[in-house]
Amino acid sequence: MENIIIISGNVKYTITLDPSVWIFDDRRVDLTTYFTTKLENSQSLEEYTKAVSKHWDREIIEGAIYPPTLKTERKFEKEKVLTGTFGIPLKPFLQNSEPASNANTLVIHCINSEYEYPLETANDFILKFSDNGKPLTVDGPIHVYFGDGSNQKTPIKNVTRITIK
Structure with a gap:
C-alpha cells in the first residue's frame, strides 16, 4: 500500500x-x-509543407526508403522502457x-x-x-x-x- x-x-x-x-x-x-x-511555434504548417516537399523531392530523385520493420520498432521500444x-x-x-x-x-x-x-x-x-x-x-x-x-x-x-x- x-x-x-x-x-x-x-x-x-x-x-x-x-x-x-x-x-x-x-x-x-x-x-x-x-x-x-x-514548444512548436505557430509556423508549423509552413515548416511541415517544406519538410514534405523536401521528402517528396528526395523520393523522386533517389527512390522511396521503407521504414524499419515492426519487429525492430518493438525491440527499440522495449529497450527504451x-x-x-x-x-x-x-x-x-x-x-x-x-x-x-x-x-x-x-x-x-x-x-x-x-x-x-x-x-x-x-x-x-x-x-x-x-x-x-x-x-x-x-x-x-x-x-x-x-x-x-x-x-x-x-x-x-x-x-x-x-x-x-
Missing part, C-alpha cells in the same frame, strides 16, 4: 493511483527530453476525480511536510515514476515536477497522498 497515492478531498470521485503500472500507459513522457524540448526515465501528467487524473466547482487548492502530502498550490497550476504538474528503468523506491513512489521544470533539481519527493480543497 505504500506505493499507492490517493487523490481525495473536495472531489466527486476519489482516485487511487498506482505508479507501478504507468510504464504501460501511452500518456507517459520521457523526462530526459520533456523539459528541454521547446527498460532504461528510460518517465513521468506522467497529473491533469487527466485531476479531471477524472472531478473537483467541485469551489475547489481551488491542491495539497501534496509528503512524509514530513505539505505543499499547497492553486488547482490551475497543478494541471501542469508531471509525476515522475521511473528513473533509468527502475521505480522510485527510496524517496518515491512519485516525484512531482512543475510544468515548466523549474524544480527539476529539487522535485517534491516522498509523496503519500494528494488532497483537493
Whole structure:
C-alpha cells in the first residue's frame, strides 16, 4: 500500500493511483527530453509543407526508403522502457476525480511536510515514476515536477497522498 497515492478531498470521485503500472500507459513522457524540448511555434504548417516537399523531392530523385520493420520498432521500444526515465501528467487524473466547482487548492502530502498550490497550476504538474528503468523506491513512489521544470533539481519527493480543497 505504500506505493499507492490517493487523490481525495473536495472531489466527486476519489482516485487511487498506482505508479507501478504507468510504464504501460501511452500518456507517459520521457523526462530526459520533456523539459528541454521547446514548444512548436505557430509556423508549423509552413515548416511541415517544406519538410514534405523536401521528402517528396528526395523520393523522386533517389527512390522511396521503407521504414524499419515492426519487429525492430518493438525491440527499440522495449529497450527504451527498460532504461528510460518517465513521468506522467497529473491533469487527466485531476479531471477524472472531478473537483467541485469551489475547489481551488491542491495539497501534496509528503512524509514530513505539505505543499499547497492553486488547482490551475497543478494541471501542469508531471509525476515522475521511473528513473533509468527502475521505480522510485527510496524517496518515491512519485516525484512531482512543475510544468515548466523549474524544480527539476529539487522535485517534491516522498509523496503519500494528494488532497483537493
